[in-house]
Amino acid sequence: MERVTLGKDLSMSRIVYGMWRLAEDTDTSPAHVQAKIESCLAQGITTMDQADIYGGYMAEEVLGKALRGTDLRDQIEIVTKCDIVAPAGRHAAARVKYYDTSRAHITTSVDASLQLMGIDQIDVLLIHRPDPIMDHHETGAALDDLVASGKIRAVGVSNFRSWDMDLLQSAMKAPIVTNQIEISVLHHAPFTNGDIACLQQRGIAPMAWS
Template identity: 75%
Template sequence: MTMDRVTITDDLSFSRIVYGMWRLGDDKDTSPAHVQAKIEACLEQGITTMDQADIYGGYMAEEILGNALTTDLKDRIEIVTKCDIVEGMGRHEGKARIKHYDTSRRHIEESVDASLRLMGVEKIDLLLIHRPDPLMDHHETGAALDDLVSSGKVRAVGVSNFKPHDFTLLQSAMKTQLATNQIEMSLSCIAPFTNGDLAFLQERGLPPMAWSPLGGGNLMTGKAGHGHLRTRLAEIAHEQDTEMSAVAVAWLLRHPSGILPVMGTNTLDRIRQLSDAARIEMDRQTWFELYTLALGHDVP
């Protein structure tokens, strides 16, 4: 199956839907064969981009992925990973007395080397700074990211959870264009659509990545409330012979900025349905209908 692709840099593109590996280490079965089955299920739908982070799975998810990556699979996927969160577990156990961020050159370079080794790859397609660091020296961080690109260890760099002012601060000290910002966006997290976070990226022609596009699953379970929203999602899903989750993701895909939803699930049947969202038709009024239900009131 073919899927739309989004240009990240001149020599790099991602599948419109990204498979998120945040919970990869939470699965009861983390064997190479099972992880390979998940990747193959993605590839059958044209989903080629895998989203990782050094801290996922208590700093174990990258290794779980690496154990499953055959030479063939490495050639067929793009890998996103992240760094800068330091917590006293995994390789940082006994070294971090408090959870913190580290955007120093040394930490970034050591994190990248560890990611390359654990995943068994020669290059990371996209490296993201995971969280804004209030102690960041933007000149040091920017130079480290530029050097990683020029060294060939990293193809492109970006950020995650940055506000526009954090983004421009880091970019001001860099030669390389930051390629994206991965932020939380969903029908249960609609603030980026009006607070400037999304407009900032759209103005610059930078494709946004959306983590937790189903509100951590709460949209589907009702834990986040939004009873009327869930009812309408169910109605649209029935009309288009699909699942509620696909409609919620299609709502993100409808936005003209080219949002890339990062979808995370360990269930093979659900993985096989991730591309359903790309087939859903959604007109402007339906988009605003869901947006209004998420707001809880009419637009002004």
């Protein structure tokens, strides 16, 4: 499997296992999830794409139970995301869905993800959606501190336009290593709206979701 370099000492498999629906499977037992991961590894797919919100905030825990007591963590890269607060799971008390890129929320989310997945470090943390009221200085400093602490290896974004990405990067020391954007045969706007061109200009490899 071809590898894609995202930063210093960090690469991912060209194809990524997206775990959006992991917690919605009819079988979420550790053995079944382990079998899925092992099948991916047999094909050279080593990167697992998670988010705190996936499965109503349950998917990370499902993955964590599968990793427990195995050496699978040493064979994979884990990407996860934060900043979406929706009325489900641990945020059931929320009245509406909104985005939270405050230092407190990002830090709490990362700590929860680490605990739920039973890991010491997230390979890439993505800010899941642009927050229209983001304080980029606060958000950038929080992300830099998480990198410095070793809780995350690298920072990326998801569903950001070029100006959103540039704004956040302007307040960060750590580089933004990727932007995960929607790309498929049914959604090819990034090829004509400047998103792909922006990433090419900056030498940043995109991640595609569909």
